[in-house]
Amino acid sequence: MNVIECQNLDIRLGTHLILSRLNLQIQENQFVGIFGPNGSGKTTFMKALLGIIPCSENKIKILGKTPVKARKQIGYIPQYREMESFRLKGKDFIATSIHGHKLGLPFLTKKDLYQIDNVLDQVHARDLAFTPLSEMSGGQRQRLLLAQALLGNPKLIIMDEPFSNLDPKWVKLILSLIKELQAQRKLTILLSTHDLNPLMKIMDQVICIGNQQAVLGDVDRVMTSEVLSGLYGFPIEVVKTDQHLFVTTSC
């Protein structure tokens, strides 16, 4: 089943064309990295999939529905997420979004409390339930954000540069957690990053965005000097070893 389907999709911000005539299909249980230079449109693409940025009707289908109708089945971890109040404790932070609430703590039913414990268990973070956000490390906060994204049992998780403030140890920990959740729940994961190396053994496919175009495929097909030079609009050199990928300018 296609979890994401884009057909001849143009994405604009005002008069600015960000992506042009995008065609791609992503199936269930795929881990897809999103890569591209600053300002190429990674965040914009993700927001279009969420229906936050409106696009022409029927050009995007998520689980066969429009992005807005599918939103409940998508978990989203935005870039530079401000964690509402650093005085909040872990459990309360998750509660703030259980009914889509933006402000204040909602009234919680027994079912809600069960759901919150359940998502905390899934990310192995029960121990953070009563810890204030202000006392958590970046990696612990990232685990909470992942728990929050799991509320409502989504089929698709979209993560916008989740590793930008994490050291390599935490990147590895969070990635193995994501992989574990994906295997248990057949999740489709879309994760944008400026460093694909930590994902090399994990991702099934990569989307590279640049020059208003996007190319989807496996790493060997997409991460080549030829494809990236076309997308970046200047010469790029890609050197691959068994586990690592080096992307540099060749000028």
Ligand SMILES: Nc1ncnc2c1ncn2[C@@H]1O[C@H](COP(=O)(O)OP(=O)(O)OP(=O)(O)O)[C@@H](O)[C@H]1O
């Ligand atoms: N409201 C807006 N109106 C017009 N253009 C915008 C608007 N917001 C962002 N842009 C432009 O859209 C382009 C894509 O931005 P986007 O944030 O999606 O890129 P990105 O690939 O996620 O970048 P980064 O890697 O730096 O996070 C950029 O050139 C940006 O300047």
